[in-house]
Amino acid sequence: MSPQTDDRISRLIEEIVQDARPVRRLWPPAIRLSAWFVILLATTSVVVVAGLRPGVVQRLESAAFLGELVCLSAATGAAAWIALRAAIPGLESGFRRSLLVGSTVGGLGFVLSLVQTRFAAGIPLTDFVRTGIHCTLASIVIAVVPAWTLVWAVGRGVAYRPAWAGATGGLAASIWTYVLMQLRCRLDETAHVIVWHGGPLVAVTAASAALAVVIARARHARGTTL
Amino acid sequence: MALAQAGDHEAYRELLENLSASLSAFLRRRLFDPDEVADVLQETLMTLHRARHTYDPARPFEPWVFAIARHVLTDHVRRRARRGRVEVLADVELPDVSASEPAASEDLLLRALEQLPHGQREAFTMLKLEGLSVAAAAARAGVTHGALKVRAHRAYKALRALLARQ
Numbered sequence: 590m591s592p593q594t595d596d597r598i599s600r601l602i603e604e605i606v607q608d609a610r611p612v613r614r615l616w617p618p619a620i621r622l623s624a625w626f627v628i629l630l631a632t633t634s635v636v637v638v639a640g641l642r643p644g645v646v647q648r649l650e651s652a653a654f655l656g657e658l659v660c661l662s663a664a665t666g667a668a669a670w671i672a673l674r675a676a677i678p679g680l681e682s683g684f685r686r687s688l689l690v691g692s693t694v695g696g697l698g699f700v701l702s703l704v705q706t707r708f709a710a711g712i713p714l715t716d717f718v719r720t721g722i723h724c725t726l727a728s729i730v731i732a733v734v735p736a737w738t739l740v741w742a743v744g745r746g747v748a749y750r751p752a753w754a755g756a757t758g759g760l761a762a763s764i765w766t767y768v769l770m771q772l773r774c775r776l777d778e779t780a781h782v783i784v785w786h787g788g789p790l791v792a793v794t795a796a797s798a799a800l801a802v803v804i805a806r807a808r809h810a811r812g813t814t815l
Numbered sequence: 816m817a818l819a820q821a822g823d824h825e826a827y828r829e830l831l832e833n834l835s836a837s838l839s840a841f842l843r844r845r846l847f848d849p850d851e852v853a854d855v856l857q858e859t860l861m862t863l864h865r866a867r868h869t870y871d872p873a874r875p876f877e878p879w880v881f882a883i884a885r886h887v888l889t890d891h892v893r894r895r896a897r898r899g900r901v902e903v904l905a906d907v908e909l910p911d912v913s914a915s916e917p918a919a920s921e922d923l924l925l926r927a928l929e930q931l932p933h934g935q936r937e938a939f940t941m942l943k944l945e946g947l948s949v950a951a952a953a954a955r956a957g958v959t960h961g962a963l964k965v966r967a968h969r970a971y972k973a974l975r976a977l978l979a980r981q
Contacts, residue, residue: 597853597857597954598835598853598856598857598860601857601860601861602828602831602832602835602860603828605827605831605860605861605864606824606827606828606831607824608864609819609822609824609827609864609867610822611820611821611822612820612822612867612868613868614820614868614870614871614872615868615869615871617871617873676869677869677871677879678866678869678879678880678882678883678886679874679878679879679881679882679883681882746866746869747862747865747866747869747883749886809865
């Protein structure tokens, strides 16, 4: 490099050094994931206390339902793990492979959940919407805290693709919300589950992606003191 | 880096000076233009500074540093590709006053240039008359790439209007 460039780099290093205040180190992803699981557990407890559908215990004896629970729980954990690692440089490797494994397991969980539903023709549209809106609102309320905390945790790092990291975090929260809605909602109708339980999953994922981008931009703007 | 995270300025300076040599070598293997190498190196050092809280001393340091450098480099290459397209479009849009009467049109252009605000005139002169890259021109003007492109775009528009009037 030319002497002028060397000089420019030296000046930049000096500015960076002068700007360097002590920083609080980010917790490792495993610890942050454990902390998030505590939040998930608290959310689950609130949902359980608020009331589950009748016959949940009998439902837990069904192999398909247990399979669904296991697959969706694994997908929740995988998505949260991917999101948290995506926010730390050098830990994003294996992102696509993990995403593939997570989506396969999650997809299997959704298929198992739909296998347990039945399609009911002839439901009046007003009834379909009235019962559905209730489930959608409940889903969003349940998902808000886990999704927000995970996206915030992702935003504490420096995700190279904040939208993807945020979306994966939102997906983790909304998959678990889907599970909780399966324990809460009395309707096992296919269209209801797909539209009103699956819809919020997509909405929360998209909103989390947007939120992660906003957080990343705000943090970047605050960090550009140089 | 652990010392730098704790606010040790001397350790941080030494680390950055050592790193800038190895990062520069890393970037020179991937970029040919020395100005680009310098730009990406600066951006990498700033990103590293903003991301320093994400480094975990329990993990190896190099993968963390070079992941940041790779991300900055990838962003730079993408921006350059996009900028290339924008610059080609801007070139097409510019009035070709020099084709017919070179001396007269040069005079017209210089007079029109004098009417532009300083920032726009500077951007146009560096990009179109001196032939600098956007990165080099932005560094010389002390503004971001985006700000320089906005100034240049405004200069093109103003020049087009002024030349059309004359």
